[in-house]
Amino acid sequence: MSKIVFIGGGNMASCLIGGMLTNGFSSQDIMVSEPNEDSRKRMQSTHGVLTTADNLAAVSQADIIVLAVKPQIMGAVASPLAAKLEHKPIIVSIAAGIPVSALQNWLGQHLKIVRAMPNTPAMVQSGATGLFASQSLGNDQQAMIENMFSAVGYACWVAQESDIDAVTAVSGSGPAYFFLIYEAMLKVAQELGLDKQTASQLTLHTAMGAARLALTSESTPDELRKQVTSPGGTTQAAIESFQAQDLEGIFRIAMTSALERAKKMSDDFAG
Ligand SMILES: NC(=O)c1ccc[n+]([C@@H]2O[C@H](COP(=O)([O-])OP(=O)(O)OC[C@H]3O[C@@H](n4cnc5c(N)ncnc54)[C@H](OP(=O)(O)O)[C@@H]3O)[C@@H](O)[C@H]2O)c1
Numbered sequence: 001m002s003k004i005v006f007i008g009g010g011n012m013a014s015c016l017i018g019g020m021l022t023n024g025f026s027s028q029d030i031m032v033s034e035p036n037e038d039s040r041k042r043m044q045s046t047h048g049v050l051t052t053a054d055n056l057a058a059v060s061q062a063d064i065i066v067l068a069v070k071p072q073i074m075g076a077v078a079s080p081l082a083a084k085l086e087h088k089p090i091i092v093s094i095a096a097g098i099p100v101s102a103l104q105n106w107l108g109q110h111l112k113i114v115r116a117m118p119n120t121p122a123m124v125q126s127g128a129t130g131l132f133a134s135q136s137l138g139n140d141q142q143a144m145i146e147n148m149f150s151a152v153g154y155a156c157w158v159a160q161e162s163d164i165d166a167v168t169a170v171s172g173s174g175p176a177y178f179f180l181i182y183e184a185m186l187k188v189a190q191e192l193g194l195d196k197q198t199a200s201q202l203t204l205h206t207a208m209g210a211a212r213l214a215l216t217s218e219s220t221p222d223e224l225r226k227q228v229t230s231p232g233g234t235t236q237a238a239i240e241s242f243q244a245q246d247l248e249g250i251f252r253i254a255m256t257s258a259l260e261r262a263k264k265m266s267d268d269f270a271g
Pocket of ligand 1: 008009010011012013033034035036039067069073094095096117118119120172
């Protein structure tokens with residue numbers, strides 16, 4: 001089995017490791033390198049994985065290195081690792097906005113790099129992750145990396161690096177769009193007379209039910225919408241109001257802003 005080393009043992013590393021362990025990965029094949037002693041102890045007690053504070057010793061043994069530190073410190077953390085990567089492990093970066101070119105500048109031009117963009121529902125094994133590989137991977141390597149992220153939800157490969165910016169605008173930031181809609185529906189549902197608990201449960205179960213129905217149905221989104229919308233009925237009144245205010249246009253502007261921001265962050269790191 002491949003040795004997988006996480007550099008950084010924070011929230012995202014912990015939720016990935018938790019998912020991996022419940023999906024057939026062995027704690028003996030996973031090591032976390034992390035400077036904070038409390039975080040190391042938490043990793044040991046929660047997941048039973050090996051831990052160290054020595055990034056260089058950890059990566060020299062690794063087949064796959066997952067870079068799971070904050071983007072702002074990635075350069076400072078990654079650069080010293082370059083001297084210990086002659087064995088050419090695969091590098092998986094989950095850091096938002098850091099392009100392959102920056103990672104190769106820090107770590108070495110010859111390395112295979114995978115950029116992964118997970119999202120926060122990974123914490124409850126319901127994440128959505130886009131993956132991009134800088135060079136083609138062996139079938140086993142590709143399957144292993146896909147399994148790591150499938151362990152915390154849905155994972156798919158994208159064809160080009162610029163697609164990762166689109167993934168960021170869709171699913172990386174996407175949970176916040178739905179939380180915003182949740183906030184709005186919760187407030188209005190209470191104004192319409194429901195208590196907070198009832199409003200919250202009805203809203204969230206409706207969101208989950210709509211997502212499940214769409215995932216399992218062969219119908220298109222507009223067919224599903226039309227199934228709920230009888231002519232002259234309550235749903236039609238609401239949908240017409242959304243459309244009169246150009247809901248699609250609002251999303252286009254918002255998601256394009258997220259995409260532009262992701263591109264700008266990548267450009268800044270690319271230098
Ligand atoms: N959270 C998300 O939803 C999400 C989604 C997509 C991508 N990401 C990406 O995932 C990465 C990690 O995010 P996170 O939320 O897990 O952050 P986090 O909880 O802050 O985890 C980062 C960890 O790295 C540790 N660290 C700091 N310096 C280090 C060093 N020199 N060597 C090794 N470890 C070091 C930190 O320790 P200290 O606490 O002691 O500083 C911390 O435990 C980020 O790049 C983020 O962009 C996160």
